Amino acid sequence: MRTALRTAVATALLAGLAITPVAATGSAFAADGPAAGAENPTAGTLVRTETLSDGTVVKIYQLGPTWYRADAFANGAPIGSVEANGRPRAANNNGMFLVLFEDGRTLSWAGNVVYETKLGLYRLADGTVLELGKNPKDGRVGLQLIENGKGRGFTYTNDPVRTVWTFGKAVVTLATGGGEFAAYVPGSAKQAAPVYLGTKPEPKPQDQPPAEILSGPTVTSICTVKEEVRSSFGEGWVVTLTNDSTKGPEAVLRNRGTVVATADRAHPLDSVHGLKIERADTLTPRFGQRTQGGDTPYRWNDFPKLPKGCLQPTPAKPTTPATTAPATTAPQTGTQGGQTSVVPKGGVAAGAEFGTVEQGNDAALLASSAGAVAVVAAGLGFTALRRRAAGRG
Structure with missing residues (x-):
């Protein structure tokens, strides 16, 4: 032939x-x-x-x-x-x-081609999910990118025989009648024909159940309360959640008593260690943790509630503007308000994110040294944790 x-x-x-x-x-x-x-x-x-x-x-x-x-x-x-x-x-x-x-x-x-296509979802060799659909007005076929279970909008064939598109790194071609669908990912060692997934969008990953509360809540001062929850990293790892009416929420990750990382109101995201605080400026903050980046769902816990009478801190009134500055509920800039992060040898990783913007590059980080060895010895299998591009907001 x-x-x-x-x-x-x-x-x-x-x-x-x-x-x-x-x-x-x-x-x-x-x-x-x-x-x-x-x-x-x-x-x-x-x-x-x-x-x-x-x-x-x-x-x-x-x-x-x-x-x-x-x-x-x-x-x-x-x-x-x-x-x-x-x-x-x-x-x-x-x-x-x-x-x-x-x-x-x-x-x-x-190769990398499907000749007997069906309307519905397809996964490319690099994991990209596309939907093959038909325009109800003129019958043309087209493709749309699917992200987090939602379509980003169809683009339909516009050439007599086949149309070319680029989705991310993948280059795809689609015959005008839809009977030929091919894809190629330049620079990738993994190549394959588009794989048919069916007609329904893949469900978005759901949040995991809350982490186990190990102790608390305990009121440590008039308007400060703490509790301790189990870390997703396994045996020996814990997270201390502190809610303070003035300083706001703080989450401290420890490995057998050693502080590894901290997230607080001023720095609510430490993606290297998978720590995230949402609603940090409200009375109902919550803490999320995970051990991998990408679309891996967080495990969420509410911060402990403040004692009665501490919901609305009252700032001190200045005697004179020149000598006394008004109190404020803004984030502190001293040692208690900033973010600290100590990455031990064999530090854990959850995928890098910066500020409140999550980045998209994942890389493997092999756990090693004392912290990771203790995890492996516990038989929990936390031998490799992925992290995303290192950095901090």
């Missing part, structure tokens, strides 16, 4: 997207193409020659600032062309895909 497709008769198969049949050898394809410096919509300027993995030779010509043409040859015989004028175009020659971009770049791969 490959031999048959590599004849002049099979020109239309390579084209895929309004491919232009190539005349059987002529002055336009003589030697290495038109002479250097020649540029016109018919011939163009040869910029390079490529050989695809199946042996197909492709010559790329520039016809304008954002207008390129790729001429394909098999065994020296022309089998078709594809043009990208202001937007990318794609061709398929018996499962060998060629994408030509409007800036002259090319991308080619073999």
